[in-house]
Amino acid sequence: MTKPIVTEQEFQAARAMLERTRDQWSPEDHATVVAMVEVLAEVRAMVSELDGDDDDLVDGEQIWVQANERVRARLRKPT
Numbered sequence: 001m002t003k004p005i006v007t008e009q010e011f012q013a014a015r016a017m018l019e020r021t022r023d024q025w026s027p028e029d030h031a032t033v034v035a036m037v038e039v040l041a042e043v044r045a046m047v048s049e050l051d052g053d054d055d056d057l058v059d060g061e062q063i064w065v066q067a068n069e070r071v072r073a074r075l076r077k078p079t
Helices: 008-020 027-050 060-076
Strands: none
Touching (some): 008 027, 027 060
16 A cells, blocks of 8 residues: 555644634635645545555546545535
């Protein structure tokens, strides 16, 4: 398996930092940065699922589109 550039622990640390510094951002800026971190985490997860599976042709653009769609749907859901 390929070693990821950013680990899940680092994504968790980024999420925690964003939550701690929420008051230092405008709501729009905070939402933008949260979405960026979540999209990158989703891309990492999707690539990890495909890693080592030679039967899947990896299309980077398709992974990016799917990751964005998943994150948009997740962030729109009320908590």
